[in-house]
Amino acid sequence: GRDFHVSVTTIQWVSTGYLLSLALVTPISGWAVDRFGAKRIWMTSTALFVIGSSLCGLAWSANSLIFFRVLQGIGGGMLLPVGQSILARAAGPQRMGRVMSIIGVPMVMGPIMGPVIGGLIVSNYSWRWIFYINVPIGIITLLLSARWLPKFDTEVRSTTPFDTLGFCLLSPGLAALIYALAEVGTTGSYTSNSVLISFVLGIVLTAGFILRALHAKYPLLDLHPFRNRNFAIGNVCIFVIGATLYGSMFLLPIYYQVARGQEAWQAGLLMAPQGIGAACIMRWA
Numbered sequence: 001g002r003d004f005h006v007s008v009t010t011i012q013w014v015s016t017g018y019l020l021s022l023a024l025v026t027p028i029s030g031w032a033v034d035r036f037g038a039k040r041i042w043m044t045s046t047a048l049f050v051i052g053s054s055l056c057g058l059a060w061s062a063n064s065l066i067f068f069r070v071l072q073g074i075g076g077g078m079l080l081p082v083g084q085s086i087l088a089r090a091a092g093p094q095r096m097g098r099v100m101s102i103i104g105v106p107m108v109m110g111p112i113m114g115p116v117i118g119g120l121i122v123s124n125y126s127w128r129w130i131f132y133i134n135v136p137i138g139i140i141t142l143l144l145s146a147r148w149l150p151k152f153d154t155e156v157r158s159t160t161p162f163d164t165l166g167f168c169l170l171s172p173g174l175a176a177l178i179y180a181l182a183e184v185g186t187t188g189s190y191t192s193n194s195v196l197i198s199f200v201l202g203i204v205l206t207a208g209f210i211l212r213a214l215h216a217k218y219p220l221l222d223l224h225p226f227r228n229r230n231f232a233i234g235n236v237c238i239f240v241i242g243a244t245l246y247g248s249m250f251l252l253p254i255y256y257q258v259a260r261g262q263e264a265w266q267a268g269l270l271m272a273p274q275g276i277g278a279a280c281i282m283r284w285a
Contacts, residue, residue: 119263173209
């Protein structure tokens with residue numbers, strides 16, 4: 001924000017733009033895996049994420065950084081669901097809980113190490129290295145994936161047609177809802193025109209997708225598992241946890257640095273305990 005001489009409400013779009021692209025591409029990940037194979041989609045997504053990270057590091061303005069973050073999010077939006085799909089197919093349903101507990105430990109190391117490393121980079125080097133550091137990690141990931149993933153990628157390809165109408169309803173609908181919430185932070189009002197129009201549009205498009213998905217032969221997302229009470233409650237809990245967790249992850253570093261005047265690396269250390277708590281309980285859970 002200081003380098004580009006823009007406000008926090010503008011630089012917030014570095015995060016929000018990434019979320020918008022996640023909303024656009026995540027819904028198609030299931031169809032893409034069935035159609036093209038988990039390995040191919042995983043490697044393509046990783047490559048897009050690496051390219052996006054490189055361009056973010058080269059950004060010359062806040063607008064260019066936001067645009068490149070959207071590109072980065074197109075790759076990042078598929079990494080988590082496709083990665084979980086690979087794990088599920090490799091482990092099978094009976095071992096899924098055990099496998100997720102093993103994978104969960106290094107996953108929670110990110111919230112511990114990431115803010116600290118990021119804070120040290122911002123305090124001692126250029127913020128651009130926050131994005132450049134993804135490049136060698138991504139290249140290593142691609143090399144390891146090329147060697148090890150084929151043994152898990154033997155599934156039969158699906159010829160299910162792509163639900164174009166469902167995509168045109170769901171992805172813009174989710175993006176409109178995210179945009180509406182972001183505009184609340186920018187305008188400071190829930191009743192501004194941009195917020196109301198985006199929110200109503202998002203609700204209408206999402207509701208339209210739900211009605212279609214319940215009756216379509218090949219919906220973009222199969223909503224019938226929500227008939228299972230445990231599945232539905234689990235997703236509601238994940239939604240609430242995600243809202244509180246990611247909201248605090250954006251807010252707390254700004255509070256520590258702006259309100260309390262602490263260095264970025266100190267803010268990173270103060271963010272680490274929640275990751276430590278998750279690491280302690282993950283294996284047992």
